[in-house]
Amino acid sequence: MKKLAIIGAGASGLCAAIEAQKANPDLKITIFDRMQKCGKKILATGNGRCNFTNNDLSLKHFYGENEFLKSILSSEFSDIKAFFKNLGVLSYEEDGRIYPRSQQASTIKEALLKGAQNEKTTIKTEFRISDIKKSKNGFTVNGEFFDGVILCGGGKASSVHGSDGSCYKLAEELGHSLTSLYPALCGLVISDKDLNLLKGVRAEALVRLYSDNMLSGSEAGEIQFTDKAISGIPVMNLSHLCESKRSLKINLDLCPEITEKALFNHLKQGINSFPDAEFEAILNGIVNLKLGFAVMNRSGIKPQSKCKALKSAQLNEVVKLLKCFEINIKSPKGFESAQVTKGGIKTNEVSPLTMMSKKAEGLFLCGEILDIHGDCGGYNLHLAFTTGRIAGYSAGKFLK
């Protein structure tokens, strides 16, 4: 009976176990995880609801080598909704994002465990793998012999959920190379002191990221100010573009659906209708009041200023700030608060058809350990599940 070791009982590892068993029911599988419980990260995904895939799987939402990604996304294993339906999980859609119908991430974790566990599979938790050596017919994993290995210990993001980057070293020791690593899908640290009071404020905005005054990317959606940082899906989606960039700035259009002219006219009309009102009351009809204060502060207008005292030039300045509110960015928040890792094991060293290593026969790599990642919206789990399934199926066939 052939033996397969799966390193990491996360999203990709559990899928790999399910497909390996299907492809080779005689296979003896051991799944190792350094954490006390499997799939801890899955429980944290989608704010506890697990956004596990997306209806729009076009390439623009994924980052990595294009041909590698195309091959994965066109694979029969990329139908993740059907995969979970077969495991008994019905799905629910919100703006293209797919969640389990129960809206509980535990549904996904339990379905994967139910699918992966059987009498031929052993799960060893609190078991950290620190040494894998290639031998003539297989591998020794922490001293124990296995015919094949699937390495799926994730990236370096959010180590509290298990993935501490330790599997990169294991892959490197087996002949693989690593790109530079960078936190992705995370908030950005703000250096402007005047914005400290904005903590907790949410707003719809168009977010433009600049480096050295050159536009790096833009995204629209809900932003959120946190402790000395800015976050929200558009900001998180842009965070990976900060790598190797200098003089980072964000420009917020706080009224993306309104033209400058219409904004000016609206303010002017408010001022004319309520000349004795304080200007903050007029701004409060347009943006969150704390943001309004920040706008007034930057334009030199006191919140208590009477409307009738304001000049057109001051109104113009307010409109300019509402359409282009500049924020200086220090850096991304870091791996601990990032949802994924940009970079990883180079994909030209792995076959996209099988996920088998081109450096060590019998070794398979899948999930976030690879140099692939996606936007916020179910894309990263989609990659983990799909590559995990391909790796599991291929390992099962390889060890037949």
Ligand SMILES: Cc1cc2nc3c(=O)[nH]c(=O)nc-3n(C[C@H](O)[C@H](O)[C@H](O)COP(=O)(O)OP(=O)(O)OC[C@H]3O[C@@H](n4cnc5c(N)ncnc54)[C@H](O)[C@@H]3O)c2cc1C
């Ligand atoms: C807070 C948060 C929310 C997220 N929300 C979403 C979302 O809604 N949708 C989405 O698509 N993506 C989301 N993601 C990203 C997604 O969860 C990951 O991209 C995905 O889980 C990666 O799967 P993986 O199997 O490669 O790695 P992981 O799920 O990280 O699993 C790796 C496993 O390997 C184990 N391990 C690591 N090293 C070792 C070792 N040396 N020995 C033994 N075991 C080891 C770890 O303990 C871990 O259990 C989120 C991430 C975070 C942190």
